[in-house]
Amino acid sequence: MSQPKRYNTFSDELKRVFGCKVQRISVDAGFTCPNRDGTLDGEGCIFCGGSGSGAYSIRPELSVAAQIEDGKEIMRRKYRAKRFIAYFQAYSNTYASVERLAALFGEALSVPGVAGIIVATRPDCLPDDVLDYLARLGGQTYLWLELGLQSIHDKSLAFINRRHDYACFLDALQRAGARKIRVCAHVILGLPGETREEMLAMAGALNRIGVDGVKLHLLHVMKGTRLAEMYGQGEVALLDRDGYAGLVCDFLELLDPAILIHRLTGDGGRDNLVAPLWSLNKFEVLNLIDAELERRDSRQGLRFSPSR
Numbered sequence: 001m002s003q004p005k006r007y008n009t010f011s012d013e014l015k016r017v018f019g020c021k022v023q024r025i026s027v028d029a030g031f032t033c034p035n036r037d038g039t040l041d042g043e044g045c046i047f048c049g050g051s052g053s054g055a056y057s058i059r060p061e062l063s064v065a066a067q068i069e070d071g072k073e074i075m076r077r078k079y080r081a082k083r084f085i086a087y088f089q090a091y092s093n094t095y096a097s098v099e100r101l102a103a104l105f106g107e108a109l110s111v112p113g114v115a116g117i118i119v120a121t122r123p124d125c126l127p128d129d130v131l132d133y134l135a136r137l138g139g140q141t142y143l144w145l146e147l148g149l150q151s152i153h154d155k156s157l158a159f160i161n162r163r164h165d166y167a168c169f170l171d172a173l174q175r176a177g178a179r180k181i182r183v184c185a186h187v188i189l190g191l192p193g194e195t196r197e198e199m200l201a202m203a204g205a206l207n208r209i210g211v212d213g214v215k216l217h218l219l220h221v222m223k224g225t226r227l228a229e230m231y232g233q234g235e236v237a238l239l240d241r242d243g244y245a246g247l248v249c250d251f252l253e254l255l256d257p258a259i260l261i262h263r264l265t266g267d268g269g270r271d272n273l274v275a276p277l278w279s280l281n282k283f284e285v286l287n288l289i290d291a292e293l294e295r296r297d298s299r300q301g302l303r304f305s306p307s308r
């Protein structure tokens with residue numbers, strides 16, 4: 001039997017809520033993104049690969065329901081999952097009318113065994129009518145909103161060509177919170193130009209602004225991206241594996257223990273990843289983080305202070 005984690009995992013939360021093994025199934029519902037379709041920019045964030053930052057194994061040619069049915073078989077075999085969360089992961093999954101969102105999310109929730117939904121998006125794709133709809137949906141099913149923050153530092157958001165600032169994230173978070181929608185923030189560790197102190201300052205900020213969950217990504221380079229060009233020209237340096245594990249442990253120690261950890265490492269696909277190749281072995285990275293927390297006899301929130 002595996003040891004309990006020294007941080008507050010999302011998978012344990014799902015077991016508590018549903019009483020059984022629940023797995024996320026990634027879905028590509030054909031959305032795009034204002035940072036890629038020319039509305040804000042045509043190039044997107046410098047790290048954004050062809051599948052909209054994540055979701056590399058999805059078959060977008062299938063309907064939403066068919067993608068989930070496909071995923072159910074895999075999750076049953078691999079993890080003995082009994083129930084499933086539809087994870088709208090690719091691109092910006094609220095970049096459409098409420099009617100279209102309702103049709104797509106409704107299709108996902110009608111698949112037998114689907115117990116909830118996660119909707120990933122940008123903070124500038126959340127007008128009030130969409131948030132009102134998500135709040136209603138959250139009253140009917142288990143719902144999370146994943147919001148791309150990436151950094152609290154506007155210099156970094158400009159560097160990665162995010163095309164929104166931290167204030168935009170705070171505004172979306174406040175309006176989601178007012179509707180009691182659970183929010184998980186995505187944060188990248190290892191952005192060029194950020195000091196270790198600036199990266200760790202994000203833990204304190206997340207505590208203060210009141211997110212419910214956090215997804216940590218290490219900066220990784222995917223083929224065909226602007227970041228890949230910069231990396232090829234020696235303009236960006238990446239964290240090494242031990243350095244990343246240590247940084248994650250420092251981050252966790254500062255984080256409010258009530259915040260759920262949805263992920264602690266990146267998920268670049270083998271076929272498209274340029275670097276760092278060590279990130280392909282996610283279990284090794286997670287084991288290193290566990291071992292380091294154990295070595296320190298530490299845990300999430302060890303250095304958390306509600307007043308900071």
Ligand code: SF4
Binds near residue numbers: 035036090
């Ligand atoms: S917001 Fe997401 S989908 Fe849009 S360009 Fe950035 S990473 Fe890609």
